[in-house]
Amino acid sequence: MKNIFIFIRRYFNFLFFLVLQILSLVLLVNYNETHEAVYARVANEITGRINGQYNNVQNYFHLKENNRLLLEENTRLKNMLHTNFESADSARIIALDSTVRDTAGHQRKYTWLPAKVVNNTVSQQLNYLTIHRGASQGIKRDMAVIGPQGVVGTVIETSENYSRVMSLLHRNSKVSSMLKKGNVPGTVEWDGRDPHYVTLKNIPKSVAVAKGDSVVTSSYSANFPSDIMVGTVDMIFNDPGSNFLVIRLKTATNFYNIEYVNLVENVQWDEQRRLEAAPVRNQ
Amino acid sequence: MSLLVKNIIRFIFFILVQVYVLSQMPPLHQFITPYLYFLFILWLPFTISRFSLLAVAFLLGITLDYFLGTPGLHAAPCVLIAYLRPFLINVLISKEGAELNYAEPSIRSMGIAPYGLYVLVFTFIHHFYLVLIEWLQFGNFLYFIGKVSATTGVSLLLIFITEMLFFRKQKFRTNTA
Numbered sequence: 001m002k003n004i005f006i007f008i009r010r011y012f013n014f015l016f017f018l019v020l021q022i023l024s025l026v027l028l029v030n031y032n033e034t035h036e037a038v039y040a041r042v043a044n045e046i047t048g049r050i051n052g053q054y055n056n057v058q059n060y061f062h063l064k065e066n067n068r069l070l071l072e073e074n075t076r077l078k079n080m081l082h083t084n085f086e087s088a089d090s091a092r093i094i095a096l097d098s099t100v101r102d103t104a105g106h107q108r109k110y111t112w113l114p115a116k117v118v119n120n121t122v123s124q125q126l127n128y129l130t131i132h133r134g135a136s137q138g139i140k141r142d143m144a145v146i147g148p149q150g151v152v153g154t155v156i157e158t159s160e161n162y163s164r165v166m167s168l169l170h171r172n173s174k175v176s177s178m179l180k181k182g183n184v185p186g187t188v189e190w191d192g193r194d195p196h197y198v199t200l201k202n203i204p205k206s207v208a209v210a211k212g213d214s215v216v217t218s219s220y221s222a223n224f225p226s227d228i229m230v231g232t233v234d235m236i237f238n239d240p241g242s243n244f245l246v247i248r249l250k251t252a253t254n255f256y257n258i259e260y261v262n263l264v265e266n267v268q269w270d271e272q273r274r275l276e277a278a279p280v281r282n283q
Numbered sequence: 284m285s286l287l288v289k290n291i292i293r294f295i296f297f298i299l300v301q302v303y304v305l306s307q308m309p310p311l312h313q314f315i316t317p318y319l320y321f322l323f324i325l326w327l328p329f330t331i332s333r334f335s336l337l338a339v340a341f342l343l344g345i346t347l348d349y350f351l352g353t354p355g356l357h358a359a360p361c362v363l364i365a366y367l368r369p370f371l372i373n374v375l376i377s378k379e380g381a382e383l384n385y386a387e388p389s390i391r392s393m394g395i396a397p398y399g400l401y402v403l404v405f406t407f408i409h410h411f412y413l414v415l416i417e418w419l420q421f422g423n424f425l426y427f428i429g430k431v432s433a434t435t436g437v438s439l440l441l442i443f444i445t446e447m448l449f450f451r452k453q454k455f456r457t458n459t460a
Contacts, residue, residue, distance in 0.1 A: 013366070017366040024358040025359060025416075027354040028354060028416065050350075122309065123307075123316055124351060124353070171421050194313070256309060
C-alpha cells in the first residue's frame with residue numbers, strides 16, 4: 001500500500017497527464033451520445049451568450065445583404081400564393097378522414113420557426129452553427145434548418161435558449177436529396193474540401209444530368225420538407241468503379257454570411273418513426 | 284500588472300481571437316486551418332508548477348472546444364504540449380539560470396535560436412497530434428501529411444507576426460532589487 005502511494009506521488013504529473021488525455025478523448029468520442037449531459041448544456045448556454053454579444057456587433061454590417069435576401073425570399077413566397085393560381089373545381093369531392101386539420105382544411109405536416117444565427121464556422125472539418133432559440137422556444141433535436149437561400153443543416157443539441165446545428169458542411173452530415181428534373185433521389189455529403197461545394201452521390205449513370213440542374217431535398221427526407229433548394233450541379237464525375245455518378249454541387253446557401261434561418265419541425269415524424277420501428281407482421 | 288492578471292487577460296484574448304477572427308476567416312484550402320491559441324501555453328511563466336500547467340492547458344483546450352463544438356479535440360494536444368514543455372525548456376535553456384532571471388519564455392530570455400526551436404517543436408507536436416485525432420475519424424494519409432505541414436507553416440507565420448506585434452518586454456530580475 002505504501003509503495004502505491006509512493007508511486008502515485010512520484011509519477012503524479014504523468015498520471016495527471018494521462019487522466020486529462022483520456023478525459024479529452026472520451027469527451028470527443030462520446031460527444032454524439034452525451035447531448036443530454038448537464039455540462040454540455042451549461043457550456044452551450046454560456047458560449048451561446050458570448051456568441052450572441054459578438055453577433056450583435058457583426059449583425060450590423062450585414063444589414064444590407066440581409067435586406068436583399070429577405071426581399072428575394074418574400075418574392076419567391078409571394079409567387080407561391082394560392083391567389084396566383086386558379087385551381088380546378090373540387091367542390092364536389094368529399095373527403096372523410098379523422099386526422100387533424102387546420103381551418104383551411106389542410107393537414108399540417110411542417111411548422112416553421114425563425115431564428116437568428118449567433119455563431120457559424122466554415123473553416124473546420126466539422127462545422128457547427130449556434131442559433132438563438134432553444135428548448136424553451138420549442139426547438140427539438142433533428143429539426144431541419146433552412147436559410148433564405150436553401151438547406152443549412154440539422155439541430156443536434158439544444159440548451160434552454162440556444163441550439164447547436166450541424167452544418168451541411170460537416171463530415172457526418174447527410175441530406176436526402178433529388179434532382180429536380182426527374183426526381184431521382186440521392187444523398188448529399190460534404191468532402192471537407194471547399195465550403196462552396198458539396199457532393200451528390202447515388203445518382204445512377206443512366207440519368208441524364210446537365211451542369212446547372214437544380215438539386216432539392218427529396219420527398220423521402222423526413223426532417224426536411226421536400227423541394228427545398230440544396231444546390232446546383234457544377235461538375236459531373238464518371239466514377240469508373242461503380243454504376244453511380246459523383247456530382248459536385250454548388251451550394252445554394254452562402255455559408256459565409258448566414259444571419260437568419262428557419263427551423264422546420266415535421267409534426268408527423270413521430271408517427272412515421274413509430275410505424276417504421278414496429279416489426280412487420282403478416283408478410 | 285501581476286503575472287496572474289496578465290495571463291487571465293491573455294487567456295481571454297487568445298480564445299476570442301481564435302474563435303472570432305481565425306475561425307471565421309474563409310479557408311484558403313482544406314489543409315490550412317490557422318491556429319494561434321496554443322501560443323498561450325508556450326508563453327506561460329517558467330515558475331508555474333507542472334500540475335497547474337497541465338490544468339490550465341486543459342482548460343484552454345476545452346474552452347476553445349466548446350466554442351467550436353468539438354469537445355476534446357483541442358484539449359488533448361494542449362495537454363500533450365503542456366506535459367512536454369518542462370522537458371524541452373530544460374534542454375533548450377543555454378544561459379545559466381535564465382528561468383530564474385526572466386518571467387516567461389521569449390526571444391529575449393531564451394535567445395532567438397532556442398526560442399525558435401521551442402516554438403517550432405511545439406507547433407509541430409500540437410498539429411501532429413490534433414490532425415492525427417482528426418485523421419482517425421476521417422480522411423486519408425495525404426490529408427494527414429498535407430494538413431500537418433500546411434497548418435504548421437501557417438501557425439508559425441502567425442506566431443512570428445504576433446511576436447513582432449506584441450513585443451514582450453522582459454525585465455531582468457535579480458536578487459539585489
